[in-house]
Amino acid sequence: xxxxxxxxxxxxxxxxxxxxxxxxxxxxxxxGECYSCEETLGYMQEVSELSDKLxxxxxxxxxxxxxxxxxxxxMVPSIVLLNAMGEYQGVKFNGIPAGHEIxxxxxxxxxxxxxxxxxxxxxxxxxxxxxxxxxxKVFVTLSCPHCPGAVQKAHKMALMNKFIDAEMIxxxxxxxxxxxxxxSGVPKIVINEKYELVGNQPIEEFLNQIEAI
Amino acid sequence: xxxxxxxxxxxxxxxxAASKLSTEVLYDLLIIGGGPAGLNAALYAxxxxxxxGILTKRKGGLLLDTSMVDNYLGIKAISGExxxxxxxxxxxxxxxxxxxxxxxxEYASEDGKHLLxxxxxxxxxxxxxxxxxxSNPRHLSVKGEDTYAGRGVAYCAICxxxxxxxxxxxxxxxxxxxxxxxxxxxxxxxxxxxxxxSQLRADSVLTKQLYSDPKIRVYLETQILEIIxxxxxxxxxxxxxxxxxxxxxxxHGIFIEIGHxxxxxxxxxxxxxxxxxxxxxDEKNRTSISGVFAAGDVTQIPYKQIIIxxxxxxxxxxxxxxxxxQLQVLPSPTLQLK
Numbered sequence: 001x002x003x004x005x006x007x008x009x010x011x012x013x014x015x016x017x018x019x020x021x022x023x024x025x026x027x028x029x030x031x032g033e034c035y036s037c038e039e040t041l042g043y044m045q046e047v048s049e050l051s052d053k054l055x056x057x058x059x060x061x062x063x064x065x066x067x068x069x070x071x072x073x074x075m076v077p078s079i080v081l082l083n084a085m086g087e088y089q090g091v092k093f094n095g096i097p098a099g100h101e102i103x104x105x106x107x108x109x110x111x112x113x114x115x116x117x118x119x120x121x122x123x124x125x126x127x128x129x130x131x132x133x134x135x136x137k138v139f140v141t142l143s144c145p146h147c148p149g150a151v152q153k154a155h156k157m158a159l160m161n162k163f164i165d166a167e168m169i170x171x172x173x174x175x176x177x178x179x180x181x182x183x184s185g186v187p188k189i190v191i192n193e194k195y196e197l198v199g200n201q202p203i204e205e206f207l208n209q210i211e212a213i
Numbered sequence: 214x215x216x217x218x219x220x221x222x223x224x225x226x227x228x229x230a231a232s233k234l235s236t237e238v239l240y241d242l243l244i245i246g247g248g249p250a251g252l253n254a255a256l257y258a259x260x261x262x263x264x265x266g267i268l269t270k271r272k273g274g275l276l277l278d279t280s281m282v283d284n285y286l287g288i289k290a291i292s293g294e295x296x297x298x299x300x301x302x303x304x305x306x307x308x309x310x311x312x313x314x315x316x317x318x319e320y321a322s323e324d325g326k327h328l329l330x331x332x333x334x335x336x337x338x339x340x341x342x343x344x345x346x347x348s349n350p351r352h353l354s355v356k357g358e359d360t361y362a363g364r365g366v367a368y369c370a371i372c373x374x375x376x377x378x379x380x381x382x383x384x385x386x387x388x389x390x391x392x393x394x395x396x397x398x399x400x401x402x403x404x405x406x407x408x409x410x411s412q413l414r415a416d417s418v419l420t421k422q423l424y425s426d427p428k429i430r431v432y433l434e435t436q437i438l439e440i441i442x443x444x445x446x447x448x449x450x451x452x453x454x455x456x457x458x459x460x461x462x463x464x465h466g467i468f469i470e471i472g473h474x475x476x477x478x479x480x481x482x483x484x485x486x487x488x489x490x491x492x493x494x495d496e497k498n499r500t501s502i503s504g505v506f507a508a509g510d511v512t513q514i515p516y517k518q519i520i521i522x523x524x525x526x527x528x529x530x531x532x533x534x535x536x537x538x539q540l541q542v543l544p545s546p547t548l549q550l551k
Contacts, residue, residue: 008220039216098216120333142216144372145277145294149314172375182445184466185363185373198363202316202332 003043003098009050015106016051020114021084024055026071028078030062035173040077040096053113072165075174081112090158095170099142104151104168111159119156126207127160134210136166139178139188150187150200157206219294234266234310236335241265242533243329243339245317245478248274249519250345250509250526252300257530259307263537267311268329268337273297274347275473275510276519280371280397285520293371296519320479325540327504340540341533344480344492344500344507345526348473348517353385357440358469365446365466370394373468377402381464383449385437387411391470392419398468399428406464408451410436432462440467475511487513498529499536506533 004012027044029037041058048056061068061076071080071088079093091112097105111117136154140147154166171178171186181190189197195209242258244251247269258265271277279293288296304311319330320342330336350368352358358366367373374397382402384395387409396419399405405428412433413420423429432451439450441461448463475491477484485493485501492507494500494514500507508514508529509522 003216004218008218011220036216043216096216098218100219102218102220122334141372141375143375144369145219145273146271147372172378178376182364184365184376184445185367185369186376188363196363202314204332 002046003039004046009046012047012106013050015110016053018110018115019051019053020110022053022055023084023109023113024057024082024086025109026057026059026067026080026082026088028059028061028064028068028071028073028076028080030060030076034076036096037077039098040079043096043098044079047109054109075177077173081108083112084114089162090165091155092165092167094167095173096142097168097170100145100148101140101142101151101168101170104148104155107152108155111156117156123203123207124160126211127157127164127203130161130163130210132163132213133192134161134164134213135192136164136206137169137181137190137193138167139169139171139181139183139186139190141171141186144186146200147187150189153201153203153206154189157203234268234312234337236337238264238338239326240337240339241537242341242343242530243268243327243337244343244345245269245329246274246343246345246347246476246509246511247272247311247313248276248345248347248509249300249523250347250511250529251343252304252526253523254343254345254508254526254530254533255304255309256307257527258533259304259309261530261534263530263534265309266337266339267309268315268317268331269311269313270316272301272311272313276300278369278371279519280393282519284518317478320483322502322504325504341504341506341536343498343526343529343533344505344511345509345522345529346476346478347510347522348475350469351472351474353437353440353469353471355437355439357442357446361440361442361446364444365442366440367466367468368470370397370468370470373466374398374401377466379403380466381406383408383462383464383467384470385409385467386470386472387413387415387433388470388472389415389419391415392423394468394470395429396422396426399426402428404464405429406432406462408432408435408437408449408462410434410454473510473517477511480505489513497532497535498525499532504536506536 048054059067081091138151138154151168158164158166171183241263242265244267276293276297283290316332317329318332321328326338327342378401381404384407392415395405395407434454436452437449452459491513494507494512498506498508506529508525510517
């Protein structure tokens, strides 16, 4: 099943000209019943074919247990992005990043490739100062236009500090987890499984919450 | 199962320096807000030859939260997002720099220049500014609303509808957006109950659909007193205004669609407002500060509609242009104050 039409392929190829270094897309799926695993695989295959700098590696959460453990994979489909050194920097997508979430997935590829974007200095300093493990879950739906903004911010923070791990979670795919965190509005941001922010908040709000932990 | 892609190439992927706003430049016009009013103002200003830029929290503004638009002349039916994309592409051809996710938190004027400071600390300057910051969803202001925000209480039907698949939901409100949300939710939810404190004021095309949808129940003259629940919301406590009876209704969520309040930001105490908190403008979109214009939903202009906001933005840009032309002839009143 073809996911991208020619126009989108062309647009993405152009965007991928900005990829600096190589990026590995590590996709975890499993055999048997898995909502959207097949589509996510097709999507990732098509993406990785659009640039020489992109490589796709496909793992099975049940067979490649060590790899899954290394990247803290707990559900499928799940995607982690690895930099040119093959390092996992805390950029993860749980569920297919289609719909509006392509707008968080593509920038994540660029940033993991080493593309730097403008960022206020004072915020950067605050992010770099964080010295305890922080997990940021951003619950989204694919029809939510302002969700990718929240996902991008969380991923950006993860790239700046190795203590921070940031994951998009598609709320429909992972209904049980969404219920556990009472997700009824997106984006919903859950920090260390405990502290909640609702809506696409500015990075300052993420930081205020994290610094208060 | 099929997935589509709503690609917004300009938003997330733009690393192009040419389209960036500069803090060094003194712009003819800086527009705050990227909804229909601001975007159309930019189009008109650019075509008049003004140097113009946009600072916005969200490109497209409230349009992005609108599921379907079918009352914009010449466009029979389009999703809010697609319409925003069309607007942005149109502007893209004119290379208007837009800074996204930018919140203006301070305003100052200095030697006839208007200075806008962002929450991220940069300051931009312009000879004129246009406030087209639109509005945000109004809250019910009842007990439980904040407690259950994101735990049942929702304000964006297109974002959050998928989370209520097979569940029971309330809609609070009686205008077009409330009825549209009820119809949208009825496609996925188990049941939809619309609760409104007075009579419906939505278009009759919509109310007809509302009453013919078997999944939707309607309570009019019914006031919501409290949102109740435990971990998450479980229902609402209401007052039937005709019988003065109070009772509880149960559902998993509530979408609040009771209108909007203007986004004034730093201008709250600086400009003359009406009693609804909307910026008062004259027929040429001038506010109480010289060189500061306002347009669209943030002003007192009635009937908040996309086409009205867009046309108001056009008018404001032309007025700003006229003001700038006069500045060249006459010394500006702001300069004289100094």
